[in-house]
Amino acid sequence: MRFDVFRAFGIFGAFLILFLLIPIISFVMGTDPGDVVKYGLDDAALNALAVGISASLLSTIFLLISGIPLSYFLARREFHGKGLLKALIDLPLVIPHGVAGIMLLMAYNSRAPIGSLLSKAGVVIEDGFYGIVVAMAFVSAPIMIGSLVDGFNSIDLNLEYVARSLGASEWRTFIEVTLPLSLRFIITGSLLSWGRGISEVGAILIVAYYPKSMNVLIMDRFWTHGLRAASATALPLFLISIAIFMIVRFSWRERR
């Protein structure tokens, strides 16, 4: 038997897959269903689940609405400092999450200039639902924007040119040609930034410990009740996340 590169790499690769898979299996198998009913589905857990899911949904919607114009601009226009701007957008990927939380708190707390304006409109960051949304949006923004820019870049410019030459305005071309053709990237970007949002904990701990979102509650339970309670609390969120990920991912693969 020849021991070629691919055979060797295949064996190494199998270790990595096992490394990734074993925790998931032991988590699902090792969690007691009785505990799930007790810890994972009590009022506190269901509330935290609702907070986490709705906050990450809102953060994703916010990023879509604000990210589409910015990403289209970045994809279609050349200007001085574009590279710098793109690096700036990617910065949240390398800022430690706790630090990101501190930054957000300093910038947008209700005594700071912008925060005070926001709080007048009922949007309070510190220990408020919107604090969770802001923390999630901050850490997922690079993922959403990266995905959208890739999407817009993937479109043949001639498609937009033809639409324009046939009499469609820039707006109409964007809505009828550009947007539908980048739908796959919009979906992927939304999914990834939703996932990134719901998995965030560091920034949320600092900006908005309350209302307790799922990740905060899991940490809380780990410290006060131990690993068993923590894993039971986490299982429903884990299953919901996996389900959404699978549904979106595979329904899109089929349609292509």
Place this chain on the structure above:
Amino acid sequence: MIEVRNLRVDLGDFSLKDIDLSVRDGEYLVVMGPTGAGKTLLLQTILGFVEPKEGKIIVDGRDVTKLPPEMRELSYVPQEYALFPHMSVFDNIAFGLKVRGASSAEVRERVREISEILRISHLLGRKPITLSGGEKQRVALARALITEPKAVLMDEPLSAIHRSLREELQAFLKEIHSRLGFTAIHVTHDHLEASYLGDRIALIAGGRVVKIGRLEELRDDPEASDFIGPENILRGRAERKEGFTIVRVNDIEFISAYESEGDVLVIVRPEDIFVHPSGELPKVSARNVLEARVLTVRYRPPIYEISLETSGVKLRSFLTKQALEELDVREGRRILISMKASALKLLPSVRP
């Protein structure tokens, strides 16, 4: 009528300079040049996607230089056609009408009409990804023509097509053009395509228009010959007779082994024109034997190029130094030339 006046466009290191062109109503202008000559940039500037540094673009007397593309009434058929992949063929064709707010009854009627002319009625329900190259070309053309634009601008519309189909599609383009009479600017690097389709040809290189004129004018122009290549390209009318094709060019009847009918290009390579000593009929099987007068003899290392004239038709042939001396070919002399029927390629045609 499209006029381009004194146009200058800068794009990075490349510039289009001093471009002056005019395209008459119903005229088919071919812009020909090598890769990197600035052909696509010129089209995109006329269409309004690139802003010129200087100069004007005038469409039917209206200065459109500052207008956005959607206000210019110029349709675009890009290379590879850029059919909207998320729309059906019907919706692709209907796009320009829908944008203009046409009623759905009108859209249906006009799509039906143009689809019949372009013979794509059976494709209307399909998605572009399922179409062949030729079908895509027709759909792109239908989409461009349905709005009745002031001109259709086509960028290498045949380069994505397999060689074997290209001639057929060239013929189709010519047929549709003569039927509908639209104004066209067609960009290509293929000199035969340019010769066949173009009412006039604009030769462009290094960002400048080198020459513009009818095929017959360009053929005699030494500056243009680098573009058109050494082949003899003549316009004629073909007719089938007893298994051969008779092509009439001016007063001469040529015989070709290629199968064709109607308006054709006759293409003869200079090395396929044989020169014989005058006075005696050559003992050759060639079908085409003609008397010709030598206009010029030029040394083009390593060979002599002689230009000939017979009944108003100019031809070019090559001779070696030895043949030139043996046959005593000199300017002003009358000589006999022969061409095999298989040496007269016709465009479009079926291979013999």
